[in-house]
Amino acid sequence: MRGIVLLVLVGFxxxxxxxxxxxxxxxxxxxxxxxxxxxxxxxxxxxxxxxQVSSHDxxxxxxxxxxxxxxxxxxxxxxxxxxxxxxxxGVINRIWTPTPTEDTLxxxxxxSKEPSFSVKFSDLFSGKVYPFISPLAGxxxxxxxxxxxxxxxxxCKIVFRGKHxxxxxxxxRSLPRNYNVTNFxxxxxxxxxxxxxxxxxxxxxxxxxxxxxxxETDTLVQPGETxxxxxxxxxxxxxxxxxxxxxxxxxxxxxxxIKITWNGENKLKQSMPRWQIFLDMPLVKSQCKVYC
Numbered sequence: 068m069r070g071i072v073l074l075v076l077v078g079f080x081x082x083x084x085x086x087x088x089x090x091x092x093x094x095x096x097x098x099x100x101x102x103x104x105x106x107x108x109x110x111x112x113x114x115x116x117x118x119q120v121s122s123h124d125x126x127x128x129x130x131x132x133x134x135x136x137x138x139x140x141x142x143x144x145x146x147x148x149x150x151x152x153x154x155x156x157g158v159i160n161r162i163w164t165p166t167p168t169e170d171t172l173x174x175x176x177x178x179s180k181e182p183s184f185s186v187k188f189s190d191l192f193s194g195k196v197y198p199f200i201s202p203l204a205g206x207x208x209x210x211x212x213x214x215x216x217x218x219x220x221x222x223c224k225i226v227f228r229g230k231h232x233x234x235x236x237x238x239x240r241s242l243p244r245n246y247n248v249t250n251f252x253x254x255x256x257x258x259x260x261x262x263x264x265x266x267x268x269x270x271x272x273x274x275x276x277x278x279x280x281x282x283e284t285d286t287l288v289q290p291g292e293t294x295x296x297x298x299x300x301x302x303x304x305x306x307x308x309x310x311x312x313x314x315x316x317x318x319x320x321x322x323x324x325i326k327i328t329w330n331g332e333n334k335l336k337q338s339m340p341r342w343q344i345f346l347d348m349p350l351v352k353s354q355c356k357v358y359c
Contacts, residue, residue, distance in 0.1 A: 099216065099262040151237045152222075158240045161236070
């Protein structure tokens with residue numbers, strides 16, 4: 068029995084060593100492959116950290132990008148803004164903003180005094196400028212996004228060449244020293260291009276809803292009453308939930324629970340923001356639309 072356990076442990080550590088060796092090679096192609104093989108995205112990556120630089124109000128207030136006061140790390144003498152600066156090895160996984168501009172972003176890798184590459188801020192999200200193309204880049208409800216991976220092996224700095232920037236987020240993964248990282252280049256390698264094409268083919272139908280049904284309910288809700296907003300008898304996906312008019316839910320005492328069950332079960336499966344109606348509340352009139 069001891070011999071069998073030892074054999075299993077040796078096999079486990081051998082497999083883990085192989086997996087770790089694969090993870091140490093980081094290129095545009097390897098990162099695109101990870102996005103394509105979404106079943107492996109939750110895998111733990113030893114020694115790495117997910118970090119974010121953003122326009123959040125560092126004082127704890129609510130000026131998260133509105134005035135632009137907290138939308139940069141520092142201002143250069145020429146009034147350009149340093150909006151991202153990290154040492155060591157890493158990968159920029161996501162860039163987001165609801166307020167893109169026509170100003171240029173300069174990316175500096177390592178200790179280079181000249182930009183390693185430059186791109187118009189808005190072109191990161193248009194989905195038309197290679198390699199930042201759809202479906203990795205685009206615009207949906209909530210803002211403009213870019214998920215094209217940008218690896219860097221010896222630090223990265225991003226300089227915004229405009230004088231005023233509002234909302235933004237840049238998420239990245241820091242990597243340990245033993246990772247072998249290849250800097251991003253606009254001139255993608257053959258392997259990079261092949262992986263990008265594979266990902267596009269796999270993602271081409273994501274977000275396309277040709278047969279969207281709308282379930283609409285317009286009703287009065289009594290205090291303490293439970294009503295059914297929608298009932299779906301077939302398989303599918305809920306892609307939107309719209310409740311109007313928002314004003315009828317304002318106030319601390321106008322709280323309602325939205326409860327969801329599925330597969331014919333009576334047991335509560337999901338409870339969305341807790342809006343529970345108090346018994347002494349007046350009638351609430353609302354219209355609800357479920358897109359599926």
